[in-house]
Amino acid sequence: MAGRVDLDGNPIKPMTICMIGAGGFIGSHLCEKLMSETPHTVLAVDVYSDKIKHLLEPTSLPWNGRIQFHRINIKNDSRLEGLIKMADLTVNLAAICTPADYNTRPLDTIYSNFVDALPVVKYCSENGKRLIHFSTCEVYGKTIGAFLPEDSPLRQDPAYFVLSEDASPCIFGPIEKQRWSYACAKQLIERLIYAEGAENGLEFTIVRPFNWIGPRMDFIPGIDGPSEGVPRVLACFSNNLLRHEPLKLVDGGHSQRTFIYIKDAIEAVFLMIENPARANGHIFNVGNPNNEVTVKQLAEMMTQVYSKVSGETPLETPTVDVSSKEFYGEGYDDSDKRIPDMTIINRQLGWNPKTSLWDLLESTLTYQHRTYAEAVKQAMSKTTAN
Ligand SMILES: NC(=O)c1ccc[n+]([C@@H]2O[C@H](COP(=O)([O-])OP(=O)(O)OC[C@H]3O[C@@H](n4cnc5c(N)ncnc54)[C@H](O)[C@@H]3O)[C@@H](O)[C@H]2O)c1
Numbered sequence: 001m002a003g004r005v006d007l008d009g010n011p012i013k014p015m016t017i018c019m020i021g022a023g024g025f026i027g028s029h030l031c032e033k034l035m036s037e038t039p040h041t042v043l044a045v046d047v048y049s050d051k052i053k054h055l056l057e058p059t060s061l062p063w064n065g066r067i068q069f070h071r072i073n074i075k076n077d078s079r080l081e082g083l084i085k086m087a088d089l090t091v092n093l094a095a096i097c098t099p100a101d102y103n104t105r106p107l108d109t110i111y112s113n114f115v116d117a118l119p120v121v122k123y124c125s126e127n128g129k130r131l132i133h134f135s136t137c138e139v140y141g142k143t144i145g146a147f148l149p150e151d152s153p154l155r156q157d158p159a160y161f162v163l164s165e166d167a168s169p170c171i172f173g174p175i176e177k178q179r180w181s182y183a184c185a186k187q188l189i190e191r192l193i194y195a196e197g198a199e200n201g202l203e204f205t206i207v208r209p210f211n212w213i214g215p216r217m218d219f220i221p222g223i224d225g226p227s228e229g230v231p232r233v234l235a236c237f238s239n240n241l242l243r244h245e246p247l248k249l250v251d252g253g254h255s256q257r258t259f260i261y262i263k264d265a266i267e268a269v270f271l272m273i274e275n276p277a278r279a280n281g282h283i284f285n286v287g288n289p290n291n292e293v294t295v296k297q298l299a300e301m302m303t304q305v306y307s308k309v310s311g312e313t314p315l316e317t318p319t320v321d322v323s324s325k326e327f328y329g330e331g332y333d334d335s336d337k338r339i340p341d342m343t344i345i346n347r348q349l350g351w352n353p354k355t356s357l358w359d360l361l362e363s364t365l366t367y368q369h370r371t372y373a374e375a376v377k378q379a380m381s382k383t384t385a386n
């Protein structure tokens with residue numbers, strides 16, 4: 001750890017980071033890397049700590065004293081401002097960010113992604129503290145190309161689908177499509193942070209993750225989350241594979257996504273944390289444009305990879321189509337395609353993703369199998385016995 005320097009060759013001083021939402025998927029990976037590779041201190045704020053328990057106990061861990069857990073709900077806790085004041089930097093990850101909630105719990109979604117983030121922005125601005133705020137690629141909504149005729153040659157032109165921070169519009173569906181409650185709340189908090197920067201000098205960085213996936217993402221329904229819960233696609237498909245049931249393709253699985261390995265993405269956040277002069281005032285796409293698939297192709301690849309890591313033969317019919325209304329309920333809508341423009345992050349931080357989709361699925365599904373296969377088997381045999 002000694003002699004660590006930033007991208008401009010300046011020594012990196014140890015800092016204190018207030019990380020809100022540290023107990024979630026991204027937070028757990030960020031805390032892990034900060035503890036093992038840097039001398040920084042983390043004030044970890046969340047309502048849950050299960051995913052970072054291995055970093056908090058036992059007290060003999062080499063980073064003992066450099067990570068403190070604060071069980072705080074940021075909706076209503078006066079201790080938050082004190083923690084932000086104690087820190088050099090605040091990283092805000094707290095959010096409701098599972099699509100199944102956007103149309104079924106739109107109020108909670110808007111409060112979580114906009115209203116609850118307001119005090120965090122305010123405290124950072126008033127106390128002259130730096131903020132890294134987690135937004136989403138969903139702020140782009142749909143591509144311009146989605147509105148062209150199916151056979152238009154312009155659909156192949158990157159100008160109509162590549163999503164760039166400083167040029168692409170944000171295209172959401174009508175209000176009754178409540179899917180967009182999340183994207184709209186995230187967009188408004190981005191605009192507020194940007195305005196705090198412009199009018200009051202807030203030092204900020206906004207991160208727009210593009211489908212980061214890996215171990216510890218969300219939950220497996222009925223095992224470490226509610227049986228009726230609907231997590232994001234990686235956990236939905238993992239759950240189907242663990243239970244030997246067909247993977248459900250919403251509206252045929254034609255939507256396209258680019259998936260990036262969490263460990264590649266965390267490298268980018270690291271560079272932002274330790275290179276404030278290059279990261280402040282910027283909005284960054286963080287994704288892997290080389291890993292594009294349709295959801296149907298993702299299902300097929302996950303089926304193949306899972307068979308390899310588990311040694312189990314895939315089902316004869318590995319997928320089944322389901323309507324979005326049946327799967328998510330009224331008010332669902334979808335982003336058609338998500339290719340991140342990498343120009344700004346390349347220029348500012350020299351960062352590029354490394355891991356192919358096959359490789360990231362192999363390590364992630366190995367983890368899923370090792371962590372959950374036995375528990376799922378036991379839960380299923382109990383259900384059969386009853
Ligand atoms: N994973 C991705 O690919 C992805 C993509 C786009 C955007 N994001 C954004 O990144 C952030 C983190 O995402 P994640 O995948 O780690 O999600 P996550 O749900 O695993 O983590 C969010 C954490 O915030 C905590 N939290 C929520 N409300 C809170 C509150 N009121 N008080 C205290 N803690 C609270 C939750 O308990 C959870 O541990 C979110 O803002 C999300 O919108 C993630």
Ligand SMILES: O=C(O)[C@H]1O[C@H](OP(=O)(O)OP(=O)(O)OC[C@H]2O[C@@H](n3ccc(=O)[nH]c3=O)[C@H](O)[C@@H]2O)[C@H](O)[C@@H](O)[C@@H]1O
Pocket residue numbers: 097098099135136137138182209210211212231232233234236237248249250251253255257295334335
């Ligand atoms: O990860 C991101 O970058 C962002 O996008 C996600 O949104 P989305 O990609 O639509 O969510 P997933 O649940 O991962 O679904 C991906 C696609 O798979 C489909 N899907 C999902 C689950 C399933 O079982 N079957 C299925 O076909 C969905 O309809 C969607 O088209 C979430 O909104 C956020 O976590 C985040 O902001």
